[in-house]
Amino acid sequence: MPADLKGVTPGKLPESVLRPVPGGGKLHHRAADAWNAMVAKAKADGLELKPTSSGDLYRSYDSQLAGFKSRYVLEPVVGTSTKSFEGKTWYLKKGMAMMATPGKSNHNLGIAVDVSSAGEAKRLNWLIENVKDFGFSWEVFPSEPWHLRLVTGDNPTPAVIAFTGGASAPVVNLAVAPPVTLGVDPNKALQQALKNKGFYLGEIDGNINTPQTQEAIKAFKVKNGLASDSIVGPKVKELLGLK
Ligand SMILES: [Zn+2]
Incomplete structure (x- = not known):
């Protein structure tokens, strides 16, 4: 998740x-x-x-609710499946495909x-x-x-x-994700920027000499048509938004 x-x-x-x-x-x-x-x-x-x-x-919750209520009814239907929602038993209408209850579908998580x-x-x-x-x-x-x-x-x-x-x-949700800590620890900022772009999957520990960080820098450079090494020059910083 x-x-x-x-x-x-x-x-x-x-x-x-x-x-x-x-x-x-x-x-x-x-x-x-x-x-x-x-x-x-x-x-x-x-x-x-x-x-x-x-x-x-x-x-959205509301559209899941509307969809659910178009398929399930409180009036018992013989021989169909049921779902529990808001403390009640709901019956699937004949010929309808099953649908998760509002808030329970993976569609509600996007x-x-x-x-x-x-x-x-x-x-x-x-x-x-x-x-x-x-x-x-x-x-x-x-x-x-x-x-x-x-x-x-x-x-x-x-x-x-x-x-x-x-x-x-990715659009970073600032409510839950730590901001890139520019100026505080440039190594951590570098790891965070690589992570935001999907190249680095490790911890933000500021230790950029680990094989994982080095490989992430290299992969990012290669992907951007730069030299196949892990040297972080001005161009790399610019592409990562580190300036
Ligand atoms: Zn689906």
Whole structure:
């Protein structure tokens, strides 16, 4: 789970962690990066990937509630499944697909997306082959092959990093994330900046001689067309916003 989702109310995410995706709808910035990367790969493979609707990415509490109440009723329905919500038993209407109760769906966290026509053989086979490369999982497979959930938290897969170039810095939620401590400890600021761009996954300890930090600097430089070393020059600082 991305760190900036800790403590948020599902369905009531701050705008700062959400990002609009092409075609409509929003996702958590980590899921948006992964989704956009996967859509691009599919396109390169001659396959179109799109959400079932713009409401099937991030879903606010209110839209989950509206969707839930359009599918579930308090009047008992024989032979269908039930959900407990607000202390009552709700019955699924005949012919309706199941839906999580408001606040309980991964869609309320912005880390799930439903893929249109996921069951078509060609698309299904492509998804089976590729979703893991982008950090998605099918926890409800095979009953809901369209529902993908991001499971890599704040650690994008190599395929996602390759797509974003580490350049699409996540929107940092200042309410929960420490600001880059410029001027306090430049080494920590460097690690934090690399972390924000998805290149560094370790602790912000100010020790930049660790192999992990050195590799992160090198990967960032290579990705930006600079020399394949871990020397932090003015250009690197500029690209990292460290000045
Ligand atoms: Zn779904």
